[in-house]
Amino acid sequence: MRLQAVDVRLGYGDRVIVDGLDLGIEAGTVTTIIGPNGCGKSTLLRALGRLLRPSGGEVLLDGKRIDKMPTKEVAKVLGVLPQAPTAPEGLTVADLVARGRHPHQTWYRQWSSDDESAVGEALAMTGLHDLGERPLDELSGGQRQRAWISMALAQGTDLLLLDEPTTFLDLAHQVEVLELVRRLHGELGRTVVMVLHDLNLAARYADRLVAMRDGRVIAAGPPAEVLTESLLAEVFDLDAKVIEDPVAGTPLVVPIGTRHS
């Protein structure tokens, strides 16, 4: 188990969102957390990335309590891309991606050749090499999201947590970002945990789906086992048919609604 939540209780202030949750993330897998708005999936991801300290239970990284490890050491192994991240005004793409090298730098080691090649490779992998000098504010939504993923790549961690990396993107860009995530996994063997809203894309790009509702895990496993008609009813209160995706062979959710029933 690379990353593990053991009996965690999570919340903000007095409001408890997740209570008594257990979840393990195996090395070399792509795990996608799905669930209705407010079910606690982003909260769980933040806790796994030690952005939120559990008020009960513990989060283990490689078997050690993540909150007891030096945060800079964690940052060398685990990268987090928060939901809708914000960057300072006027920042260039290259500056943003270079920021990913922060955990590897000290005051006397500010720009090593490792930093330089890691940033160059991260830019190349996300297809942004020609845009390095462009301010982030001038990019399209898809390019901007790729720049942020590029920053997480430059960090050089083999664990990546992505909170809704496809929000605000059109379908073509969503696919582009998820193809990139798949390549990270396929070519680099990285372990990815992400939160996604689109169930069909989640089914297609994940090895493992975790379905949550009201702060609890309802089902976890391969997409074909998790994404069933009864689960959709239980988790999303959604009346839907599940057919086979004609391209990938994964489950495809077709909502029924009232107009055609």
Next chain:
Amino acid sequence: MTPPLPRPGRAVPPTATAAPVRPPHERPLRVGPVSWLIRLRPAAVALVLLAAVTLLMALTMRIGDIPLTVPEVFRAITGDGPEHFVVMELRLPRALTGALVGAALALAGAITQAIARNPLASPDILGVTTGASVAVVAAIVAAGSTAGGPSGALAEVGIPLLALVGGLAGALTVYLLAWRRGLDGYRLVLVGIGVTAVFTNVKYWLLTLGDVNDSSRAMVWISGSLNGRGWEHVYPTALALAVLVPLALLGTRSLGALRFGDDTVTGLGVRTNLARGLMILAAVLLAAVATASAGPISFVALAAPQIALRLTGAAQPPLVVSALTGAVLTAAADLLARTVFSPVELPVGVVTAVLGAPYLIYLLVRARKEARS
């Protein structure tokens, strides 16, 4: 075709030929395990500003009631007589205090603006300057005429000390009120503005209580003045800067990171609240020391980092260039304060306020335009 991908955590062999990803004006300097990024433009700007502040100091040595030529200044430094006293005891310490105070204020401003993620923020909102003003005004009004007047022990040691304590107490008030399970930049700004408003009104209320002479003396102090500043102001300020500037520079990288959202910063392995707390502490101490020496000189902390930002074309106010800009601004403002209405000397804070107010309006107009577009 996609390029081959690195293994995570892999050390890249020196033969790797990735194209440089830094712009041409940034040069890496690498010796063994040590590597620095030399930014040519900020370095050049820093040298020019250093020359400018030296030139301004030299001018200050020459200009005054007793005008001196350059050779006379040099002779005054080595010899004795009235010129020696004028240069070494009056003009030089005053000019040095001005430059040091300006540098400290600008550095405090650069840090505050980075933490608040707002170009309109200044250490004033940290409660330092108004806290110091309340303490000093209270002391002058309560004990001014009984404690030896403007040149007595109160003025020399008591007032700077009171200003320091008052400034730190003001900052502590803001900090405690703003802390809520961590320190948020926006919350800090809002609480700071509120506390500043309260302190400012207390200050004016105190001024109405005092006798006319004490109140007018207090007014000179609260507008920020370098008049009569001697070596007893230079040494503490220089000592404080010698400690705080390296501390601030060590935090530069965290400060750069802190301009991002908190989740991003934490994800990068920065102890967000600790880093932010330390940097705010550095800003508070710098502003408090500066205020203790020269009173609350306005606008330097606000304007210098933004001018430095535009001079260097950087993405965030660079600390060293900001400090040098602050030194140049304050030295130039004090030169104007001494000479424009000569023989009447204005408090330097009046000059910085007159120059700074239009600048603040410009910033506000620009911010509004950006918000609209």
